[in-house]
Amino acid sequence: xxxxxxxxxxxxxxxxxxxxxxxxxxxxxxxxxxxxxxxxxxxxxxxxxxxxxxxxxxxxxxxxxxxxxxxxxxxxxxxxxxxxxxxxxxxxxxxxxxxxxxxxxxxxxxxxxxxxxxxxxxxxxxxxxxxxxxxxxxxxxxxxxxxxxxxxxxxxxxxxxxxxxxxxxxxxxxxxxxxxxxxxxxxxxxxxxxxxxxxxxxxxxxxxxxx
Numbered sequence: 767x768x769x770x771x772x773x774x775x776x777x778x779x780x781x782x783x784x785x786x787x788x789x790x791x792x793x794x795x796x797x798x799x800x801x802x803x804x805x806x807x808x809x810x811x812x813x814x815x816x817x818x819x820x821x822x823x824x825x826x827x828x829x830x831x832x833x834x835x836x837x838x839x840x841x842x843x844x845x846x847x848x849x850x851x852x853x854x855x856x857x858x859x860x861x862x863x864x865x866x867x868x869x870x871x872x873x874x875x876x877x878x879x880x881x882x883x884x885x886x887x888x889x890x891x892x893x894x895x896x897x898x899x900x901x902x903x904x905x906x907x908x909x910x911x912x913x914x915x916x917x918x919x920x921x922x923x924x925x926x927x928x929x930x931x932x933x934x935x936x937x938x939x940x941x942x943x944x945x946x947x948x949x950x951x952x953x954x955x956x957x958x959x960x961x962x963x964x965x966x967x968x969x970x971x972x973x974x975x976x977x
Contacts (some may be wrong), residue, residue, distance in 0.1 A: 771805050775813035778803060783822050783833055784917045785883070790835035794823070820911050836918065844912050844919075845964050849957070851897065851905055856940060856956035857949040859899040867895065868941050875937045885930055886920045892937060896944075896956075919967050929966055936962065 779799065782788045794814065800807045814831045817823045821840075824832050834840075859868075874888050890913050897909045936959040943951035 771803075771809035772812040772816070775799065775803060775805065775809045776816050779810075779813055779817060780820070780822065780914070783817070784914060784921075786918055786921055788833050790833055790918075792833050793829075794831040794833065796831065820914055822914060836915070840915060841919075841967055844916055845960075845967060847908065847912055848916075848963075849960055851900075851909060852893065852960060853953045853956045855897045855900050855905075856944065856952040858901075859896045859944045860947050860949040860952040862899045862901070863896070863944050865945060868945050871895070872938060872941045872945070875934045875941070882921070886917060889920065889933065889937070890917060892941075896940075916967070932962060933959070 779788070779794065788794060794810075796807050796810050796814075800810050803810075811831075814823055814825055818825055822834055824834055826832055871888075871892050875892075894906075894909070894913060897906055900906070936955070940952060940955040940959060943955045
């Protein structure tokens with residue numbers, strides 16, 4: 767039962783962090799969270815330990831649980847890792863991806879809705895699926911953590927004019943290259959997309975770090 771409650775608390779807090787409802791550098795109110803979930807404080811503290819491993823919070827003895835901010839080092843880490851892993855993953859996807867899955871995703875990006883959260887989730891789903899084509903558990907776990915922090919950057923970058931329109935077109939180019947089973951083209955399309963994403967990430971980080 768305690769494991770189940772910890773999982774509930776973990777998902778609850780993580781979602782609020784990713785959506786910036788718990789803002790960077792703020793402290794979690796363990797008691798308030800426990801009351802809202804109708805659970806004791808222990809599962810909330812246990813969930814915080816899991817979130818610390820995800821690099822979303824930091825447990826500060828005698829001070830509390832702080833939501834980690836978006837630092838320049840973190841941005842550099844996210845971008846560097848993505849530039850190393852995702853072009854390789856795109857090549858793997860061109861050889862291994864399920865064509866039906868990719869076609870379904872192409873439809874999503876060809877006819878996007880207006881809900882920002884849904885757009886970000888579809889973006890993350892696409893990149894996660896492409897990374898899964900590496901069939902490398904260590905890479906997949908690492909990228910899951912990276913995408914969690916990247917979610918916050920994308921949320922704040924969503925207000926920039928034309929961001930999603932450009933991103934959707936780039937996603938379609940990546941998907942088309944994968945459907946063509948062209949590893950070189952998939953890699954180049956991914957690199958082009960990540961180059962544009964890098965600029966947005968730094969602008970988003972500037973917004974977050976000013977808050």
